[in-house]
Amino acid sequence: MKRSDILQLLQEILKRQGKPSDVAETAELSAIGFRSLDFSELALRVETASGRPLTFDAAPLRAIRTVADVLDFLQTASGQP
Amino acid sequence: MSDHVQSLISPKARIGHNVTIGHGCRIYENVELGENCVIGDCSVIGLPAGVAWAGKPLKIGAGSTIRSHAAIYAGSEFGPKLETGHHVLIREGTMAGENLRVGSHADIEGDCTFGDFCRLHSYAHVGRGSHVGHFVWLYSLTTLTNDPLPPSDLHAPVTVEDGVVVCVGVTLMPGTVLRRGCLIAAESSVSGEVPGGAVASGRPATVVSHVAFLRDLAHGRQHPWMNHFAAAYPPHAQARIQALREAILVGRDEFVRTHLTPKK
Numbered sequence: 001m002k003r004s005d006i007l008q009l010l011q012e013i014l015k016r017q018g019k020p021s022d023v024a025e026t027a028e029l030s031a032i033g034f035r036s037l038d039f040s041e042l043a044l045r046v047e048t049a050s051g052r053p054l055t056f057d058a059a060p061l062r063a064i065r066t067v068a069d070v071l072d073f074l075q076t077a078s079g080q081p
Numbered sequence: 082m083s084d085h086v087q088s089l090i091s092p093k094a095r096i097g098h099n100v101t102i103g104h105g106c107r108i109y110e111n112v113e114l115g116e117n118c119v120i121g122d123c124s125v126i127g128l129p130a131g132v133a134w135a136g137k138p139l140k141i142g143a144g145s146t147i148r149s150h151a152a153i154y155a156g157s158e159f160g161p162k163l164e165t166g167h168h169v170l171i172r173e174g175t176m177a178g179e180n181l182r183v184g185s186h187a188d189i190e191g192d193c194t195f196g197d198f199c200r201l202h203s204y205a206h207v208g209r210g211s212h213v214g215h216f217v218w219l220y221s222l223t224t225l226t227n228d229p230l231p232p233s234d235l236h237a238p239v240t241v242e243d244g245v246v247v248c249v250g251v252t253l254m255p256g257t258v259l260r261r262g263c264l265i266a267a268e269s270s271v272s273g274e275v276p277g278g279a280v281a282s283g284r285p286a287t288v289v290s291h292v293a294f295l296r297d298l299a300h301g302r303q304h305p306w307m308n309h310f311a312a313a314y315p316p317h318a319q320a321r322i323q324a325l326r327e328a329i330l331v332g333r334d335e336f337v338r339t340h341l342t343p344k345k
Contacts (some may be wrong), residue, residue: 029298035298036295036296036297036298037266037280037282037289037290037295039294039295039296039298040280040289040290040291040292040294040295040296040304041280041289041290041294043290043294043296044289044290044291044294044337047294047337048337053334054294056293056296056303062301063298063299063300063301064296064298064299064301065298065299
């Protein structure tokens, strides 16, 4: 799944919650109100959209602080870096 | 037994070896305390039960710790290593397995069942008739209701299956069923049935994901919680915890197919 498509899904989740959705990749998740719960929804939607199971084992076990970190993580987990 | 001066202990109570009872307690006659229990100051143990449970004993398993100012009614039975905080109320007809932990000021209204290793944090309220499985977490201010038409004598108790996590401030409406391993996000209000492994959030709660996708962003810890918190349980519980984890994850793909429609 393309990085821009994942970003679009992330923006949709933020928009639905009434949060600013025009976010830069450098934006801190805490600053834009993107929570673990939102991450779980995004991951599910990425898997559903791509039609391929995400493999979190393949993704690095580290802190995810920015939008770019989310996109990196989910691209790796979907096997499409 | 030691330190029981100023407490009223019925001579008919069956007190196990090496039990410590604090000051100002009352232990009624229908009580059986296993060995090595500790009863905190000003606790009332074995209060007479209502009609349905009249004459039934209160059995508290070995190695239990009841902290001060608890009130526990007769007609209940607890496995070993029950632990309560302060000011806990547990009404009659409560049946619990091993190592139930009940936080301070929690309130269990009776006719309830709990499996092994359940955790109730402070101020949890468990309505009468609730059924709670094994390895369940009910965080602070969780409310399990049971009256579908208050006030009434109707009962629609809540069912919480094995491995469920209910986060802080959640309300479970009458008749709610939480299937195995689901997680309810903080401050949600839930009714109906939440599928196994689901993550549900909101007031009213909707299913937003599966616990297999839930990750702590700051530390990289991954749900289900058995991945990173199994060590909090004793060795003899480990096989059951891992079996529970597997059961939750096995259901992941079917869950994605059958329970979720991506939001547009």
